[in-house]
Each structure stands twice: as structure tokens, then as C-alpha cells.
Amino acid sequence: MIFTSFEFVVFFAVVLLVRSCIHSFTVDKWFLLVVSYLFYMSWSIPYASLILLTSTVDFLVGVGLGRIEDQRKRKLLLVVSIVANLGVLGYFKYTNFLLDNIWLGVTSFGLSASHWHYDILLPVGISFFTFQSMTYTIETYRRNIQPCHSLRDFLLFAAFFPQLLAGPINRAVNLLPQFGQHVRFTAIDFETGLAQFAVGAIKKLVISDRIAPHVDMIFASPSNYDGFTLLQGLLGYAIQIYCDFSGYSDMAIGAARMLGFRFMENFQMPYSSVSITEFWRRWHISLSTWFRDYCYISLGGNRIGIGRTYANLLVTMLLCGLWHGASWNFVFWGGLHGVSLAIHRAWTAWAPLASLENRPAFQFGWALFSRLLTLGVVLVGWLFFRAQSWPSAIEYLSRLMMWNLDGTRFVSPYIFPSLAAVFLTHLFMHKDRNWAQELPQRSIPARVASYSALAILIVCLGATESAPFIYFQF
Amino acid sequence: MNRGLQLVIIITTVISLTAIVSHGITAWLRIETTPSGYWVIGQGEGRTSVFMAGSSLAGDGLSWGRIGDELNLTIGGWGIAGSSPGEWEHFQDSVTGAKLMILVVSPYDLNEYFLSDFRAEVVPFGQTLKDLRESNAEWSFWKRVLSMYPQNYLRTLFPSVGRSFGVIGGVREKFEMYAKTFVPLESEAGPTLSFSETASAPEFKREKVSNWSPSMMIRRLVGMRSASQDMQGFNGPKRLAFLRMLRQAQEQSRGVVVVLPVSPAYVKEFMTPEVKHEFEQALADVRHSFPKVQWIRLDQLNELNSNEYFWDLVHMNPYGQKIATEEFLRQFAAVTSRQ
Numbered sequence: 001m002i003f004t005s006f007e008f009v010v011f012f013a014v015v016l017l018v019r020s021c022i023h024s025f026t027v028d029k030w031f032l033l034v035v036s037y038l039f040y041m042s043w044s045i046p047y048a049s050l051i052l053l054t055s056t057v058d059f060l061v062g063v064g065l066g067r068i069e070d071q072r073k074r075k076l077l078l079v080v081s082i083v084a085n086l087g088v089l090g091y092f093k094y095t096n097f098l099l100d101n102i103w104l105g106v107t108s109f110g111l112s113a114s115h116w117h118y119d120i121l122l123p124v125g126i127s128f129f130t131f132q133s134m135t136y137t138i139e140t141y142r143r144n145i146q147p148c149h150s151l152r153d154f155l156l157f158a159a160f161f162p163q164l165l166a167g168p169i170n171r172a173v174n175l176l177p178q179f180g181q182h183v184r185f186t187a188i189d190f191e192t193g194l195a196q197f198a199v200g201a202i203k204k205l206v207i208s209d210r211i212a213p214h215v216d217m218i219f220a221s222p223s224n225y226d227g228f229t230l231l232q233g234l235l236g237y238a239i240q241i242y243c244d245f246s247g248y249s250d251m252a253i254g255a256a257r258m259l260g261f262r263f264m265e266n267f268q269m270p271y272s273s274v275s276i277t278e279f280w281r282r283w284h285i286s287l288s289t290w291f292r293d294y295c296y297i298s299l300g301g302n303r304i305g306i307g308r309t310y311a312n313l314l315v316t317m318l319l320c321g322l323w324h325g326a327s328w329n330f331v332f333w334g335g336l337h338g339v340s341l342a343i344h345r346a347w348t349a350w351a352p353l354a355s356l357e358n359r360p361a362f363q364f365g366w367a368l369f370s371r372l373l374t375l376g377v378v379l380v381g382w383l384f385f386r387a388q389s390w391p392s393a394i395e396y397l398s399r400l401m402m403w404n405l406d407g408t409r410f411v412s413p414y415i416f417p418s419l420a421a422v423f424l425t426h427l428f429m430h431k432d433r434n435w436a437q438e439l440p441q442r443s444i445p446a447r448v449a450s451y452s453a454l455a456i457l458i459v460c461l462g463a464t465e466s467a468p469f470i471y472f473q474f
Numbered sequence: 475m476n477r478g479l480q481l482v483i484i485i486t487t488v489i490s491l492t493a494i495v496s497h498g499i500t501a502w503l504r505i506e507t508t509p510s511g512y513w514v515i516g517q518g519e520g521r522t523s524v525f526m527a528g529s530s531l532a533g534d535g536l537s538w539g540r541i542g543d544e545l546n547l548t549i550g551g552w553g554i555a556g557s558s559p560g561e562w563e564h565f566q567d568s569v570t571g572a573k574l575m576i577l578v579v580s581p582y583d584l585n586e587y588f589l590s591d592f593r594a595e596v597v598p599f600g601q602t603l604k605d606l607r608e609s610n611a612e613w614s615f616w617k618r619v620l621s622m623y624p625q626n627y628l629r630t631l632f633p634s635v636g637r638s639f640g641v642i643g644g645v646r647e648k649f650e651m652y653a654k655t656f657v658p659l660e661s662e663a664g665p666t667l668s669f670s671e672t673a674s675a676p677e678f679k680r681e682k683v684s685n686w687s688p689s690m691m692i693r694r695l696v697g698m699r700s701a702s703q704d705m706q707g708f709n710g711p712k713r714l715a716f717l718r719m720l721r722q723a724q725e726q727s728r729g730v731v732v733v734l735p736v737s738p739a740y741v742k743e744f745m746t747p748e749v750k751h752e753f754e755q756a757l758a759d760v761r762h763s764f765p766k767v768q769w770i771r772l773d774q775l776n777e778l779n780s781n782e783y784f785w786d787l788v789h790m791n792p793y794g795q796k797i798a799t800e801e802f803l804r805q806f807a808a809v810t811s812r813q
Contacts, residue, residue: 006621187477191484213700217692408688413646444480448487455492460499464625464636465618465703 001042003197003251004204011039012255016185019259025182032156032259039161040125047123050088055158057084058133059151065140066147074141081137085130092122097326125165127323131290133158136172138294145173153179162255166248168266168286178261185260188440191447193257196436198454200250203243205462207418211236212244214412219386222396227403229410230396234379236415237386239422242271245284250436269431271422274370276340276377277348282431291320313345314338324385329393333385340377489631496632503644506555507633509592514550516542525569525727526551527562527719528578534679534789535578535734535772537799544803547574556590558583559716560605564596566719575723579716580734580773581745581753582788586710587702589619591636594626605711615710618703639697679791683737683781695743698787706749708756720764729764730809732802733757735773737784768809772798 001007015035022028041048061081068074099116106113136157139145148154157176163169218225218233225233249266256263270282280288296316302309314335321334356362380397387393399407429435439450475483500507515538524547526532533553542549550572552565559579566575582588590596602623606616628635686694723729736745745753761769772778775797783794790798 005617006624007617010624187481191477191481213696214693217696408692410689410692413642413693444484447484448491451484451488452491452495455488456495459492459496459632460634460641461638462635463638464621 001039003248003255004201007042011035012258016258019185028182029152029156029179032160033152036156036159036161036164040159040164043124043165044121047126050123050126051129051159051164052155054085054088054130054133055155056151057081058137058158059148059154061137062140062147062154063149065137066149078137078141082134085134089126089130092120092126094322094326095120128167128169129158129164131287131323132163132167132169132172134294135169135290136176139172145176148172148176150179160256160261162252162259162261163263166245166252167284168249168252168263169290170263170286174264175261183260185258189260190258191440192437193254193259195254195439195451195454196250196257196434197254198451198458199436200247200252200254201462202454202457203247203250205464206457207421208240208243208247209463210414210461211240211412211418214410214415215240215386218410219388219392219396222392222399224407225399226405226407226409227400229407230400230404232410232412232415234383234396234400235419236412238271238379238382239415239418241382241386242267242422243418254436265434268434269426269429271375271378272371272426272431273374274367275344276337276374277344279374279378280337280341287320287323291316291323295319310342310345313342317341328390329384329387332390333381336377336381336384493631496634499641500633500637503641503648505634505637505640505644506591507629507637509554509561509595511553512550513553514548515539516546516548518548521546521548522574523547523572524549524574524576525566525572526576526578527559527566528576528732529557529583530555531580531583531734531736531788531790532578532732534785534791535580535795535798536732536802537795540799541803541806545806549576554590554592554596556588557592557596558588558590558712559719560712561590561593561596563715563719563722564598566722572727574728574730575719575726576730576732577716577719577723578732578734580736580788581706581749582736582740584708584712584716584753584756585702585705586615586707586712587705589622593619594622599623602711605714608714609710611710619711679785679789681785682791682793683739683784683786686781691739694787695739698740698744702744706744706746706752708753713756713760716760717763720760720767724764724766729767730770730806731760731767732770733773734790734798735775735778736788737781737786738779739781739784740787770802770805770809772801772805775801777801 001011015032018031019028022031037048037051040051058081061077064077065074068077096117099118103113103115136145136148136154140147148157153176156179157170157172160175215233215236218229219237222230222233246267253263253265264286266284266286268282268285270279273279273282296312299312299315300308301312315338317334317338318331319334320337321330321332324330324333353362353366356366383396383400384393387396439447442450499505521542522545526538526549528551530553538549541547550569552562552568554561559577562577569575593602602619606619611619625636634641683691720729720731761767777797778790778794783790783797785791
């Protein structure tokens, strides 16, 4: 059941309707818990037990952390939670990757070995719900939040359906307290949520789903196409993944808001960033801040010297790459971003052009150059992220860089209009404002005009047979 | 005014405005929003009555006017764009007095994963459930087919829902028409269907796939792949409907199945050896179940094995239609003489 399906519309309407009839706070939470598990079971019934298992372990660890004062035992409890979550994640996501690489390593030394490979089906959303659950135990260990004493509330926090499959990865400190107070949805919450949901649906149905078949085709056989087509495919993928994932996030945030809950924002016009550091403050914010708070800072952050700072950045981004998928392509993607972040940090510290910063012409030129450079790094990263294999990525990149003319030129009728739409949005909209959330504050005619435009776009240009979201595979 | 009342007013106004625009756009772009129209060719005294069931491929692939005249037939049927046996069977009962039933199929029509835009309007919900259960369809296919029913209700208010390709293609056509650089893009504007006695085909149907640029070819192949979700299969609700139609034809009248070819470009892209085998196996099973039904395999005609004879990936142009019609008449005569 994906957000853009009829099933979800019916499911969500029933949830809203039933909730409006429930007056008891306790019953309301039980109801949300049951529908959240039903929502997950529409994907996989057996794997619902996995969420139950990891959540129960984390709940018990949290209770233990609240009772125990001995630091050594507290650390041990935290290790139990991390091992349980990362163990489950590791088994389902990385077992075959590990076995393949061990086999490759052994055979490259000329030794013979059996190639073990297991048929393991990746539970949808596993990378998200395990990471979200860990925010609770880590924050409880750090004494930033009080342990949760209601198993029901904690299970709801871990499995709340709008964010269950692909985030945003909400922090326990933000979301858990919302289950402790009687949240009722109000008209303004409903309107704000609906507007954000509609914006997300347009990103997914009108842009991402339209260009996806063309992008897929170009990436499937890059050797068939000329440089222009390959550039188009790469730009198309940058738009596709942005509209797909930020569209999903908007829908998740919107759905939660309609129910009266507030999630953290996940995207803020990332392609308008003037540095790779800024890009990561605007792209998949819930994940980047997770890695910053629980990985980078835990490794020492920038407190142990310059060398360690750069090493920490690199390790964090390599792990971030690996989080996305069990493939060297993702590791390289993470590494590229890690190196870029380190270079940007070094450049900012060095500041060789500081004396020119007050000149308007320099400011304009530098901002343009910085944007293009950031976009260039991001695009190269996307190439490795999207390519089906390492050789395919290298081939794509080399043909693109050499601007080969010997392949077929394909002009997609959807990629360039989508590119123009996203470019203009990034150019003219203020990058720190959330248009969807501001709309309900406007006058009635302005709201009618805006919502009508959104609705017309959906009913006239929206795809009805929507493809699954890209981030479901992670 | 309180926020709740404001919201009710806003939502009502937005729905009304959107419905008006949706109706306006479908009318302006002439997007097909009704499923069928009865057509009849070659009416006259002493002619044999024939029920023809087929999609737009049948309309373009054979000259029904010529067939009617040469064989002294009155041919009638219901035209539903992008249709298949699943839709045709619901009109079979409406035909009275037909002495012959001609079913025109192709690997495109019989592919279970191509769904007619009008399926939910024609096929009862109960029948769909029964067929999906009987054919052991995958859950994703169940969802895809069943979601067409609520969409159908939604279309009463917003007829453009699910017809975005028609909207996009139609808008392009309009712009190009205004810019005086009109290049027909009929197949991009959505499925169309015409059965007529006259041989005059519109300009876009005189095109040849062999003249397409590589970019055009890729675009059309991608569109076709998306429409079928890149899947090919011949054992599902369409097959069950096909069997039911032939059963009824065998009981009530004489049945002839015509298998039309698709373009070599389509075959190269979608008809892998496994798919071809599955298609042939499906036809063989049907043939085995109804041995009295006559078969005319125009898809096995070498002469038509060229992109020259198709105006898009599956529809024949008048040049292909001429060859196919002649071969149909020849084989039909042979079938009749054997009886």
C-alpha cells in the first residue's frame, strides 16, 4: 500500500473517520497502533513481527536504562540495543554482500571456495525503523529523554504508519512526547497536512513517475546513447530521485499532520545549495542529522584534531553510503560525498579568497560557481548511486565526459520540462520556507486558487499506475 | 468564519473548479471518455450477419468494408479503444442473429498486462473478481485491475483522471497545430478507434514505423513498456474471456479467430523466445479446447514482417492492411471451401 494508491486513500479515509469517532485517548492510541501494523502487514505479514521484536527489545533496554545507574551496565544495555537493531539490519541487508566479498577475496588469491548466497528478502522500511528505534535508546542512554514506560506508546512510535516505510527518521525526543498528550486533529492541521500531501503527490505522480521510464532506459544501456542523451539521463535521475523521495516525505509529513502529529522536515530545496555541506543540511535531513548526531559526534566529531575530523567525516559518509544499499556503488557514493565534505571544510578553514568576499561581482560569480560545482559533485554521485554496476557507472561517466556522438540521440519529452519546473522552483522560491505549510495562512481566494492548481495538476497530469518509491529498496 | 467552515467551503470550491477544468480539458482535447459505439458495415438484403470482435488493431489491420462487399456480409460490432476479449464478451450477448463470429486478436491484445482504459466501465466487478481468482493472478495484478473501479467512479467527476498521456499528447498536438508545425501524434494522445467502409485513412495512419527517428522509436517503446509495466503474459482474465467467447460462438454460430501481426520493432523489443513460446502455447491450448473454430494466422505471413507496414508499434497502415485483407480473403475462402 503506497501513499499514491487508491488503497491508501481508502485506508486513510477510514482511519480519519474512525478516529473522529474515538473520544478516549487510550483507545485512540490502540487504534493507531493496530492500523499501523495493518499498514505494514499490507506489505509483509511475517516481517511485522520483526518490528515488534526490535521495538520490544528497545523498549526493555529503555526501561533498564531508566533504572540502572551503573555506567558500565548502562553501556552494556545500549550495546544490546545497537546489536539487536544493527544485527537484524545486517542480516537482512548485508549478509549476501559480505559473503560475496569474502568469496571474491578468497578466490582472488587463487584459493577455491564455495560461493554461498542466501535468498533473503529485504523487509521494506527496515533501515528506517531500526534507525528510528535506535534514536530512543541512544538518547535515553545520553539522558536526553526520560524512558518511555508505556509499551503501547513505544510500539506506536516505532511503527507509526506515515513514517514506517521510508521515514522521515523521527527522533524519539520529538515524536514520542506527542503520544503522551491527547492530540486531536484540527481544521488547520488537516488543511496544512492536505496541502503538503498534495505537493508530495504532484512531485511523485506528475514528475517522478513520468520521467522514470526514460531515465531507466538510458541507464539500462548507456553504451547505446550519445553524450547529450547521457547528460539528459543523469539530470533526469537527479530530478527523479528528488521528486520521488521528497514527494514521499511530503506525503508522510502531510499524512501525519492530518492526524495531528508533526514530523521533522526532510528536504529543503537541496539543489539550491552553494556547498556540499549545505546540500547535506537540505537533503534527507532526518538521515544526515542522524549520522551527524549518532555517528560523527560519537566518533569524536571535530574535537580530536584536524586529521581525525576529516577521517570522521569520511567514515560517517562511507557508512551513510552503505546504509543506502549493500553495494560498492553506494560506498563509493558515500566516499565521494565524504571527500567533498572534507575538502569543503578545509577550503572554508583556509579561506584564500576572503579578501574578495565584499566585492559584489565576486559574490555573484562565486555563488554561481559554487552552485555549479556542488551540483556537479552531486550529479557524479548520483551516477554511481543509480548505475546498475561499477563497470556500467564507469562506462556512463567516460562516455559522458568524452561527449560521445556515436550513439543514439534520444530527446525525452518529459525530462526537460520536469527539469525546468524543478529549476524554476529552486530559483524563485525561498529555500528556507515551506510553501505548503504557509498556504493555510493565506486568504480564502488565494488558498482556493492554489489548491485548485494543485488538484488540476493531479487529475490532469498525474500517473495513476504509480511505481514504488525509490527509497523503499533501502 | 471558523477554520472548519472555511475548509469545507474551500474543498467544495476546489472540487467544483477542478471538475469543470477536467471536463473542459477532455472536451477541448477530444479525449475518448465513452467506451463503445456500435458500428455496422455492409448492410443490405440477403447478406450474412457477422459479429466482429476486435480492438483498434482489427480496425486498422483489415479493410472491413472490402471484406463485407467481397463476402457479401453485414459486419457489426462494438468499438472499444484498447480493448480485448475481456470487454468484447460483454457485447456478444447483444448480438442476435449472427451466423458467424470473427475474433481478431494479436500478441498485444492478448497480453494480460495491457489493460483497456474502459475495462471497469464494461466488465462487471464480480466477473473481474471471479476471473482474477480463477487465473491465480498475483496480488499486484489484483490491485492494478481492481483500482480501475474506484477510478471509474472518480471519472464521473474528473474525466481526465488516468488519461494524462491523452492530456499531454493532446496539448502537444494543439500547440503544434497553432504553431503550424502539426505533426500528428495520435497514438500519443490516447487510443482511438475507427471502423469505416471507406478506405481513406487519416494522414497519421499512413506513416511507417520504418521512417521513425531512433528517438521517436525509443519514446514509443518506452511508452509501450510503461503501459504493460514491462510484463507479458497470456494466462489470465483475458484468456478466460477468450475461451468463454469461443464456447458461445461454437454453441450459437460459427467462429473464426484471426491472429494479426504486430510490428517487427515490437516483436524485437517484447516478444522474447519465452514470450513467443508462451503466446503460441496459449493459442494452442485454445485451439485444442475448441477444435471446430477456424484459425487465420496473419501473424505468420512473411510479407507483413516489416516496419513498412505499420503506422505504430502494433497498428497496420493502409499498405499493410491491403496485404492482410487479401490474405484474409484468400484464407477465409479456403476455410469456407473446406467446410
